[in-house]
Amino acid sequence: MTAWLLSHQAAEVNMEYITSKDLDLVALLQQSHHPSAGAVVLFSGDVRNNNVGKMVDYLEYEAHTSMASKMIESILSDARKRWSLNIAIAQHRTGKVRITESAVVVITASAHRAEAYAANRYIIDRIKHEAPIWKCEFFTDGTKEWGGNCNCHKDTGNINKHIYEFEEIL
Amino acid sequence: MTAWLLSHQAAEVNMEYITSKDLDLVALLQQSHHPSAGAVVLFSGDVRNNNVGKMVDYLEYEAHTSMASKMIESILSDARKRWSLNIAIAQHRTGKVRITESAVVVITASAHRAEAYAANRYIIDRIKHEAPIWKCEFFTDGTKEWGGNCNCHKDTGNINKHIYEFEEIL
Amino acid sequence: MKIEVFAILKEYFDKEFEIKDPLKTVEELRAHLALLNPASSNVLKICRFAVHDEFVADHYQLTGNDSVVVIPPSSGG
């Protein structure tokens, strides 16, 4: 019992939200089982080998670390208010990330599965739209491109208003 | 490239859908990153320490192994037809499962996250409603109960018609 | 015919047993089991039956050589 309590607190309190190191999905998953939680959902955003029809060599992520960390903390806190969660953690990587490597991980745990899925989706959607983190795609043809920007302002007319995927399903 | 291909095939072809051994979430997760997949979603159904207001000591799962295996295989196949998935695996445990241990795991991977979440939810919902697998709850007060049955027939009037949670969100 | 039951049905029947009575359909088998142990009848109403690992309907024709599995509602996960 002590073991999970300690590791649980470690996960939430000492979590580095932004890191240039490999994301340790295994360690994060192992500390995400909680005696009151019947459901654990892990999302990993991996780098894939193609985008918009071009072959990707690798990605490079840049973040405004202090602002991105605060924002992720605030998103996790909002998720905990909205759902009853036993675990809510998120971590985003910076620097060079290769194909099949994880760029971002979100783990949620709750008594029942509906909450764990919904909260997980909510957290990753908000991180992708709001956190000051950017990716530069390096293609195998030698070109590069700062890409995949949130384009919600085109629909909402406001750079602070986003259209979240999770809103369509909640 | 060869490594993931081999482990990917191993995951889908040689998967034991029903096992009395501990579910090895770490090994399953590690073989679920795929070069064309930008999203990996893992669901773990853990045993929690309480249900319907009573403290749970442990659960025991029983399965009709051959029928449950065929059904899980068929559910995964349906999911692959419905969504474009790079990975779709599921495994359910039998026998005694203790608090915080995983009784069932589902992993999906796809190019974009919407598909991975939706397919994951679809697979676990159908396994829970349809696969011939049963849990017996052993409470700390010494009582036990075969529990948590699918009760859809009360609403649908047909023991073969289920109300799936995923249908509310797709 | 050989009968195998699972989960809560084991509280009403042996895990495996033989029935010698000449039952023609799944419907008749369901009724017969309910008579053998009336306490099981509510559960039996919502059970599915399977032969050779395939679910069979109420009107399925049984033979004396069939092995029939009685499947209560799922509660996995």
Next chain:
Amino acid sequence: MKIEVFAILKEYFDKEFEIKDPLKTVEELRAHLALLNPASSNVLKICRFAVHDEFVADHYQLTGNDSVVVIPPSSGG
């Protein structure tokens, strides 16, 4: 004031630089940057600005000592 830019903006500006002009608001700074490098103006229109790690609105009053961060739309994950 000190300016720091991120991501695609680094293709138009140095990562960090000083502006000596007496700009009063974020709105004026946004217009000033677009004049410094007109190619950046489409991106600048959709950028957010931050001071002391907090996002600030267009009418935010700048001082010469402020460190201003220019934040293009997110593309993490």
